[in-house]
Amino acid sequence: MDFSHIVSEDKIKRAIKDGEFDNLPGMGKPLPKDDAAHLPESLRMGYRMLKNAGMADDEGALKKELMTLNHLISKCYDEKEREQLVRKKSEKQLMLDKLADKKGMFSKPASSFYKNQVYDRLGRNRPSST
Helix, strand or coil: CCHHHHHHHHHHHHHHHHCCCCCCCCCCCCCCCCCCCCCCHHHHHHHHHHHHCCCCCHHHHHHHHHHHHHHHHHHCCCHHHHHHHHHHHHHHHHHHHHHHHHHCCCCCHHHHCCHHHHHHHCCCCCCCCC
16 A cells, blocks of 8 residues: 555545535435446446447437347338338437437548448448438
8 A cells, every 4th residue: 555545545534434424415325327237347448438428328229229120120021010110210210310410420530431331230321412
């Protein structure tokens, strides 16, 4: 232990003894659940960095739903069900497009480089305007 660690520990112990931590907001309540608990430990820091940058919220779930819908559509033989899935896929794509425009996901040169790969992965046509 170095000197600063010893001093810090001493100050914390003194504050606890004096009751300085007794009436803090959230005292006695459980900590919020870790939203990265489902990820492997090696990916959690990267996920947190993306989330703090505003890049890992809703679009990840939408992309996953779109990929699932693409898979379901490719395996579906019932025409009515297929139409419902295609309609749902269109709604999700529209939501993802709005989110991408709002965040300016492909406005920077570095991210626009991967735009075609993202659209290919989602199994959709590339936008012709950008």
